[in-house]
Amino acid sequence: MTTTTPDIQPAVQYATQVAILGAGPVGLMMANYLGQMGVDVLLIEKLDKLIDYPRAIGIDDEALRTVQSVGLIEKVLPHTTPWHAMRFLTPKGRCFADIQPMTDEFGWSRRNAFIQPQVDEILFAGLQRFPNVRWLFSREVEAFSQQHDRVMLNLKGPDGERETVRAGWMVACDGGASQVRHTLNIPFEGKTAPDKWIVIDIANDPLGMPHIYMCCDPVRPYVSAALPHGVRRFEFMVMPGETEAQLSEPQAMRQLLSKVLPDPDRIELIRQRVYTHNARLAERFRVDRILLAGDAAHIMPVWQGQGYNSGMRDAFNLAWKLALVVNGKAGDKLLDTYQQERRDHARAMIDLSVTAGHVLAPPKRWMGTVRDALSWALNYFPPVKRYFLEMRFKPMPQYQSGALVADKNAKNSPVGKMFIQPKVTLEGAETLLLDDVIGAGFAVIAWGSNPLWGLSEQQIARWRSVGTRFIQVVPEVQIHAAQDNAEGVVRVGDTQGRLKAWFAGYPASIVVLRPDRFVAATAIPQTLGKTMEALSATMALKTHAADVSVEKVA
Structure with a gap:
């Protein structure tokens, strides 16, 4: 008697030097830089396409310099508004802080408005320049493991098919809820803010005023931001007991917009979405052949626009080091300097973002009164006022140790700082x-x-x-x-x-x-x-x- 075994479809197998999880801006930037350095890259994304809902709206000079490094700056600039000021208003509309950093020491405007999905599309299109870069969408990572010389991933495809990936290294850019970080049991230190905010994007800007306005209204703080291509973004604090479904109803939406528009019915709504602001930092950025970057490593409130930009700093810092290691030109000890350099600055940006949120929406009513009084007092101290208005308080990265040779004899050494770009x-x-x-x-x-x-x-x-x-x-x-x-x-x-x-x-x-x-x-x-x-x-x-x-x- 002859017996037969049912056909078992073998898993599709991929091999790559670097696997990147997540096709957000950090993963896309990593893939572009590694691609131009000749590294084999496999980009893996769980969604079926790039995210198109409202996210970051501020890109800084350091991030634009990163985009420049992969040859895409001329395609990105038309989707930005340079020299984007940030103005803090009292409940009565008085501007008590007009932050306009006018420096271009790194080659680009320090503050720029942009619409993230448009730039993400450009970064993704840029991957098509490199035959050594591939991508897989609609893939769920079911499991992963690592050995001394490889990382193995088990994927499930869009139709349930099984796939395996063998990679030399893996970079997890899989967001604040990172599956990789959870699986590796890496603590995510910090807290989730009790406040939520609803973001509303409107086409054909009904206000038309440039810049971004942060109204410190104790009843319901809000943000009004001019974006490229005639888009206006409003952000309103969600009050206790309110839900996203309730705020999305026409009458509730009308009531919110009546605070900022004379005719809240005459708008072209693009989309709305509720966000929770978190401030968290991973304890470690590297576990052997797996590295965390972007929101997987740190998340922060939006008030200084530094979540996106901090992720781009991660990408630039890590990508060139990983390229040297993969191409056999440096030992993997170089990768230890990634956490050494980036983690402390990420913490500083989290602290800055939390502080800016407290300026906009103080936890206590009396703090708002003190804030307004101090803003008046600053008028009598021009040097102090300029310090704030020119955004000199922003913690610029300066690495004290890492992939550098520190000059211990110099009191004001430039080592560890970003160089100018004239x-x-x-x-x-x-x-x-x-x-x-x-x-x-x-x-x-x-x-x-x-x-x-x-x-x-x-x-x-x-x-x-x-x-x-x-x-x-x-x-x-x-x-x-x-x-x-x-x-x-x-x-x-x-x-x-x-x-x-x-x-x-x-x-x-x-x-x-x-x-x-x-x-x-x-x-x-x-x-x-x-x-x-x-x-x-x-x-x-x-x-x-x-x-x-x-x-x-x-």
Whole structure:
């Protein structure tokens, strides 16, 4: 007698160097950067398409610089409104704080309005440039595990089919309710705010006024924000006992909008949604071959627009490090510097966002009275007032340790801070932003001198192998003096005089930039060789060709 076994459909198998969970802005940015660095990427999303409901509306200069790094800035800018001021109003309409940071030290306006789904679409479309990047939508992660050299994932497809993924590394960008973080038992420290807010997006802006207004009404605080393409966003605090269903009813919606519009019936509603504000931070950002980024690592209230931007900082900080490790150019100890650098700043941004929320909606009524009195008093102290209105209170990232060589002798060292991005002039007379000259890798930038002078041939070869560009900056009037040229060095003219001013502020004439544009080290020509050796060690760069082996996943 012959027996037969029913056919069992084998699971579809995928192999990749990096698996990214979540096709939100952080996952999309990670995939774009890794894609341009030649890394094999598989992007996995549980939904069937990108999210299109209202989310972030503020993108800052650091995030735009990140977009610039993957070559998509010209497509994103038309969907932004630069120089977007934030104005705090008393219940009677008096503006007590008009925050207008007018600096463009990083190449872009510090505060910009945008509509997140439009930019997410551009980031997703950008992945089509890279044959080494693939994506899977409508996938549920049923289980995952990791070994010393791989991460294994079990997926369920849209029709219930089984799929397996073998990856060298996994980056979890799967949101505030991260399944990966829960499974790894990583504590998510912090709290959920008791307040909820309803967000209402309206087409053909019925107010038309620019900027964003935060009305500190003790009865029901609200926000009114002008967005690109004629969209107006209103946000109202949800009062105790109210539900999203109740507030979505026509009469309730009309009552809310009557606070801000003379004719609340004459609107073109796009959508509305209720949000809860959380302030939480993961205890760890890395567990062996799995890393957390974006909301999976930290979530914060929206009041400073830093949830989105903090996630983009994560993406830029982690992506270049992961690319070096996967491409066999650095040891995986480099990835430990990701949490070392990002976690403290994420905490600072959470604290800032919570404080801004208390300014808008104080927990106690008397706090609002004190706030209004202090706002009047600031008029008599112009320097203090400028400190707030120019947004100097915003905690800028400065890494004290990590993938850098700290200058312990300098009281005001630029090491660990983001470098400026002025305009520079090339020898062919073309004017560009500095990052467009540097490209996607490292840079050694020297004021006036040859940046190769203090390095050995072996050091030059090693740093070129990780994508380093050597740049000599001269006053713009000297850019056409051919006798100053050095082979293998890019010469640029200091178009705006900002680079000269930057170098004049520190006892160094050479700066080493990481791919994320943070200062990794400073030096003078005589100390550059020693500094680069120290930086190579702290970044765990492979020192010999024999040490370099690209991670492949069979």
